[in-house]
Amino acid sequence: MSNDAMLVIDKLGKNFGGVTVVEDVSFTVPRGGRTALIGPNGAGKTTTFNLISGVVPLDQGTIHLDGRRIDQLPARKRIGVGLSRSFQNIRLMPHLSVVENVMLGQHSQIEGIGGLFAPIGLMRNHPARHVAIEKLGDAGVDVDPDGPVSGLPYGTRKRIEVVRALMSRPRLLILDEPAAGLNPRETAELSDFLKNATADGLTLLVVEHDMAFVHGLCDHTVVLNFGRLIYDGLTQGVQADPAVREAYLGARSVPTSGAGRVA
Ligand SMILES: Nc1ncnc2c1ncn2[C@@H]1O[C@H](COP(=O)(O)OP(=O)(O)OP(=O)(O)O)[C@@H](O)[C@H]1O
Ligand SMILES: [Mg+2]
Numbered sequence: 001m002s003n004d005a006m007l008v009i010d011k012l013g014k015n016f017g018g019v020t021v022v023e024d025v026s027f028t029v030p031r032g033g034r035t036a037l038i039g040p041n042g043a044g045k046t047t048t049f050n051l052i053s054g055v056v057p058l059d060q061g062t063i064h065l066d067g068r069r070i071d072q073l074p075a076r077k078r079i080g081v082g083l084s085r086s087f088q089n090i091r092l093m094p095h096l097s098v099v100e101n102v103m104l105g106q107h108s109q110i111e112g113i114g115g116l117f118a119p120i121g122l123m124r125n126h127p128a129r130h131v132a133i134e135k136l137g138d139a140g141v142d143v144d145p146d147g148p149v150s151g152l153p154y155g156t157r158k159r160i161e162v163v164r165a166l167m168s169r170p171r172l173l174i175l176d177e178p179a180a181g182l183n184p185r186e187t188a189e190l191s192d193f194l195k196n197a198t199a200d201g202l203t204l205l206v207v208e209h210d211m212a213f214v215h216g217l218c219d220h221t222v223v224l225n226f227g228r229l230i231y232d233g234l235t236q237g238v239q240a241d242p243a244v245r246e247a248y249l250g251a252r253s254v255p256t257s258g259a260g261r262v263a
Contacts, residue, residue, distance in 0.1 A: 006031040006066055006172050006203040007052070013060030014047055014227075021047050023227045025061070029172070029220075034194070034204040036214040036235060039224035040247060045207045046088055048224065049176050052205075053085045054078045066171060082171035086161045086178060088207075092149050099145035101160060102132040105167030132167060138196070139163045140189040155182040159190060166197060173197070174205045179213045191217050211239075223247070 007029035014022040022044045029035045037045050050056040052063055054075035063071040070078050084105070092101045106128045133145050141159050143152060149160065162178050178194075179187045191213060198204050208214050214221065214235060221238050223231035225247035231238060238244055 004031050005029065005064075006033075007205065008064040009048075009052070009061070010063075011061040012048065012051060012058060012063070014044075014051055014056070015059055021227050022051065022224075025224065025227070025229050027222045027229060027232050029203060029205050031066075031203055032198070032201050033220055034198055034206070034218045036218040036221040037205060037207045037224065038209070038211075038214060038221060038238070039230075040250070043224040043247075044227040045224055046176055047227075049085060049174055049207065052174060053083060079168055079170075083174070084165045084168045084170035084172070085174045086165045086176060088176040088180070090154075090157050090161060092157055092160060092164075094148075094150035096149060097146050098136065098141075098143055098149050098152070098160060099129060099132050101149050102136060102145075102164045102167060103128050105164035106132070128167070132163070135163045135166060136160070139193045140186075155186045158182060159186070159193075162190070162193075170202065172203045172205065174207075176207045177209065178206065179208055179210045187213055225250075 005028045009028070010026050012022055012025040013020070025044075025048065037048065039045055047056070051058045051071075054070075054073060058071055061071070062069060065078070065081055065083055068081060070081060070083070073081070093104065096104070136143075136145060139159050139162065141156060141163065143156060149157060152160075158178060158181060162175060165173055165175070179190055182190060187210065194204060194206075194217060204218075206214075206218065218235050221231065221233070221235040222229060223238065223244050225243075230243045230247055231241050
């Protein structure tokens with residue numbers, strides 16, 4: 001196993017009710033790099049993220065994070081060893097404020113009783129609150145941190161989720177369609193924010209349909225189709241690859257170098 005690998009996926013497999021949705025998938029995410037995981041709708045991208053983060057158990061294969069085998073660990077322990085994620089569908093707590101939602105991501109960093117109560121506003125001066133507000137600013141989320149998260153525009157809530165995922169100070173951050181629903185300006189801001197966030201060694205694995213976003217952010221791309229890996233290489237080679245072109249043609253869409261969804 002290479003010392004330069006942050007995440008090593010080996011022969012990953014998953015069946016749902018006898019239907020294979022991830023089959024013999026192996027790839028490596030280089031340490032400190034930004035890797036994209038793309039593929040047509042239903043290709044198995046979110047399932048792969050669920051297997052990596054431990055949201056669903058795998059049927060075959062192994063997963064190593066920074067040299068440590070993690071595929072048998074419960075999801076919360078994977079956070080403890082440096083993994084953090086966002087979800088394709090927004091999972092914020094609507095009755096909590098913006099900053100409280102972000103502080104929820106820091107729960108593994110806050111010790112004892114403080115950790116229990118900090119996110120629900122009982123510790124207004126806890127250092128985690130200041131970190132959360134600072135990171136919201138870094139991400140260009142210009143809203144009242146004490147205001148309710150519900151009612152905020154979709155693109156703003158998506159970015160709040162990304163900020164929350166960063167609060168556990170992960171070594172590997174996996175984001176499932178973080179740019180979906182963002183306008184072009186928000187997408188560009190998110191891309192810059194993620195470049196800054198990864199400048200000091202954080203490793204990123206991102207599922208995204210927006211190929212302009214992928215090209216701007218990730219030099220390494222892996223492609224899934226019907227649960228199988230069909231490409232692993234430079235992002236700039238993706239669109240010319242015959243197997244990738246065929247996969248997207250089969251999905252009645254072609255990856256383009258312009259903005260917009262691939263599939
Ligand atoms: N819990 C589940 N039970 C049964 N089938 C599932 C489950 N989760 C996912 N699937 C199926 O697995 C396949 C892959 O789904 P997945 O959500 O991983 O695709 P995806 O690549 O993330 O697609 P999209 O781009 O639309 O988000 C789909 O056929 C889906 O219906
Ligand atoms: Mg998905």
